[in-house]
Amino acid sequence: MRILLVEDEKKVADIIVRGLKAERYAVDVCHDGQSGWEAADTYNYDLILLDLMLPGLSGTEILEKVRRKNQQVPILILTARDGMADKIKNFETGADDYLTKPFAFAELLLRVKALLRRGPVNRSSVLRVGDLEIDRLSQNVRRAGKKIELTSKEYSLLEYLATHPGRVFSRTMIIEHVWDQSFQGLTNIVDVYVRHLREKVDDAFPVKLLRTVRGVGYSLNDETQT
């Protein structure tokens, strides 16, 4: 898998490259619009990460040029501008996803994976983490064969964490996915729900699945298996 990153902020580019390389992706970096467009035009990339504010050619211009030649390659926009009008305009031009700075790398990675696979990351109807089983069709949750009753929000939260076992989800990602934009800034709601979820999912069992990563967020995984 080969990814092109067009980002003029070298430090931001460094972090993304380092993170993506750790996930075993091949990454090319361009620091200005012109070389970004040339790279995108020359090689066949599986994904393009595009900053909007670039010296030379702007991100929107690159987006237009790329789309005129290549309809297939997924493009993820990274931007410090998050006006509604900008977002709509870029989606109309052919952007596949949009991420506003500052973002958590965990979130970028999730979106990159989603775009590369095109579609939901995990499509199986039953998610398994350790001895926890989540049936996505009936929304039944069992642990060690014992049924656990969850409210609908608790279920959404657990299911979301279970889509990527071991991956850390930031509070912002959780809020956007389980609640909506309006709850932005109300991160303590995530903490309260995770605590309730813990009481139901983990308290009665010796192996704890819900993990808190300080400052980053929450993840669901069975550490005994990794």
Add this chain to the structure above:
Amino acid sequence: MNTRSISVRLVAWYAGLLTGIFVLLCALLYLDLRHFLENDLRQSQSRRARQLANTLLVHVKQTGEAYVASQTKDWYEPEINDRFIRITRADGTLVYVSDAPKDGSFDPAEVPIFPPSSQTEFSRKLQLSGGKTLLIAALNFKSSGNPAYLVEFGELLDPVETMLNHLFLQLALGLPLAVVIIAVGGYLLVRRALTPVEQITRAAERITQYNLSERLPVSSTGDELERLSVSLNRMITRLDDAFQNSKRFVADASHELRTPLTILCGELENIAEDPRFDGELRDRAGSMLEEAVHLGRIVEQLFTLSRLDAGEAQTEWTRFDLSELAKTTADQMSLLAEDKKISIACDAHRPILVEGDRARLKQVVVNLLDNAIKYTPAKGTIQLRVLAVNGHAILEVADNGVGIPSDALPHVFERFYRVDQTRADGSESAGLGLSIVKSICTAHGAEVEAQSTVGRGSCFRVKLRLSQN
């Protein structure tokens, strides 16, 4: 009518001054005329007395007193001319007294014999029965070789009194009328002159931080008012510039902070998650990351505010049920309340349709509920109500929490304002939640107000136009 307004005060001052001057002038005129007419009458009487004395009494020795009496009656015909004539000797005995006048206006017998006087000429006023006044001019006639006589000529003051009364009546009626005309005319004139001031006042009232691009009307009359409105307009321009600058600053600053924040968060995230680092370092990086994320959230909220200021809420305008929105939001937040053992009572049963940006208005409900939960102690209650009153949808969030002191109440919607400056609530909010509420409401043409009693709770009320049709 405002009694403190310039027009009223000006007219009152002028009318008062004019009334004073008029009353003074009229009083002077009246008294002067009265004095003049009485004096004139007195002089004509004493002239006649002198005439009589010089023509008849000087020859009394030769002619005898009877001749004087008969001549006096013939010459002066006092009965026809309504006059009183009396000639008395020095001892007070009568030589002649006129008969009652033909019109019977007075009776000469009523006039007493006055005690002798040393003055040669004098006059006196005599009140007669029937309210009439007789003006009598008297002459003490003494000449060598003749006995002394007192000659008295009198005439009623009535015609003078009647004329004066008539004048008084006219002045008394005319003066208030003149004052009323002056006051009304003056008021209308002043009002007309001050109309531009009214217009400027009304236009100035309409200008708020959201329509600073508007200007006051300028009347091109070249007077002081034109100068005033031009100066005020220049001031508004300066305010507008300052306001735009501060808004642009917030927008630019929050924008410029994004990239360094991305780097900061990214690096810290790397450290916090990298198993090669030891636990304590990762924990500290996590702690820093928490603060960086918090900083990012403040930047985000500031950016939201500057976008609302720029009027961006209008992009996603839909029609929806505010009751339903309130209910689902309260439901989504119920666990947060339950966690503090606070109950949320939701009274939103009738569908109430409004128009607006649904996500933004949801944020209003979220922020108000979050605020209420934060400032209500355990086992408190929060009332969420949605109702329609007079063409407006009302959303009300009331709690029985700590309340807001009255001196802090006007500031709760200000950016970064905190009622409790010590952050004793332990929350990490930056004090932007309520200003976002206010900005969203303003962008929707809605009003938001807060009422509160310390120790009894607060009530936030949003008033939004109902959807037409």
